[in-house]
Amino acid sequence: MDKPIGVMDSGVGGLTVAKEIMRQLPDEQIIYFGDLRRCPYGDRPLEEVRQYTVEVADHLVSRGVKMIVVACNTATAAALSDLEDRYDIPVIGVINPGARSAIQSSNNQDVIVLATNATVNSGAYRDAIHHINGGFRVTSLACPKFVPIVEELRYKDKVVVRVALHQTLKGLLGTSADTVILGCTHYPLLAGEIRDFFGGRKNVIDSGYETAREVSSIMTYSRSHAAPGNRKTHVMIVNGDSSRFEYILGDWIPFIDYKIEEIDLEAY
Incomplete structure (x- = not known):
């Protein structure tokens, strides 16, 4: 199934998980969402984090992802069960x-x-x-x-x-x-x-390693792996200014093809 995998985090941290997914599953396309405008989540009330997490996940679902990886521990703690109930695609936390x-x-x-x-x-x-x-x-x-x-x-x-x-x-x-x-x-x-x-x-x-392995196991069970050799450009969505994000992306995952989209999530 050549739909992308959605990966979300409050900022750049989830790139550590995305990198491992890319390493283990090189044929998969990633749509990554970094909520930099509202980062960090870790000092916010859990209910507020839950609201933000649902908003980001809804945006990824609107992009047609086949799975959501909540690559943020705070968001996982606050909202994983809500997301599992909300969507009919797999949702994985870290x-x-x-x-x-x-x-x-x-x-x-x-x-x-x-x-x-x-x-x-x-x-x-x-x-x-x-x-x-x-x-x-x-x-x-x-x-x-x-x-x-x-x-x-x-x-x-x-x-x-x-x-x-x-x-x-x-x-x-x-x-x-x-x-x-x-x-x-x-x-x-x-x-x-x-x-x-x-x-x-x-x-x-x-x-990150175990999360990527779980992603692979779920896709094997559901037969939803992307076709081999059909690699696509990864999409990096940034809610806010992408300059710091792009620096860390280039430093941390220098080997990928990607495009960056800056959005204002609060305007949606």
């Missing part, structure tokens, strides 16, 4: 794949979740992990400094990143947890520094 991956990686059933305020307050990762294995210890920490570092293009400034990591994570250095979940899709751009901060002693989980 929390359950990330939780499963952490369970598989941990040897001592002790994990840390680094996430936005909204995701931490929702308890979504704790609930997802305990739904599978109630014996896990889950420590969640809000990291409000991390998303602005990525969105403001400071993620390559090692001094800025290391200061933010030390200020935010210093209380976790002595924990026995052997696995860290990056509970926000912006955080993989800081993954190397986070791994180094813990001295390489903790597994660092990026849910």
Whole structure:
């Protein structure tokens, strides 16, 4: 089925998931929606995030996507069940794949979740992990400094990143947890520094790989893979100014053909 896959996020973070989908499924076309005008979602009330998520998803559905990937942990926590009820196409979030991956990686059933305020307050990762294995210890920490570092293009400034990591994570250095979940899709751009901060002693989980694998499994089951060799230009929709978005896109996924559309979602 040569319809595109819709991928959505509050900003650029979901590109980490889109990149993995492109790597695993190179024949699929992506329509990506970055809601930069209203980014970040992580400090907003969950009901407001739910409203924004539905608006973005409705726009993707209007573009004829065959599946929606909610590549934002906060949006997944706020609205995944609403989207599943609203549409007759598959809707995938990033929390359950990330939780499963952490369970598989941990040897001592002790994990840390680094996430936005909204995701931490929702308890979504704790609930997802305990739904599978109630014996896990889950420590969640809000990291409000991390998303602005990525969105403001400071993620390559090692001094800025290391200061933010030390200020935010210093209380976790002595924990026995052997696995860290990056509970926000912006955080993989800081993954190397986070791994180094813990001295390489903790597994660092990026849910992008598992999310892409789930996308592939669902399409295999429904026989909805795109025809091989029929690659199309990816579409990047930006609600707001696309200049910062395009810089990170070129830096993070330099190998793709794409076109960018700037829109004003609030005008729709």
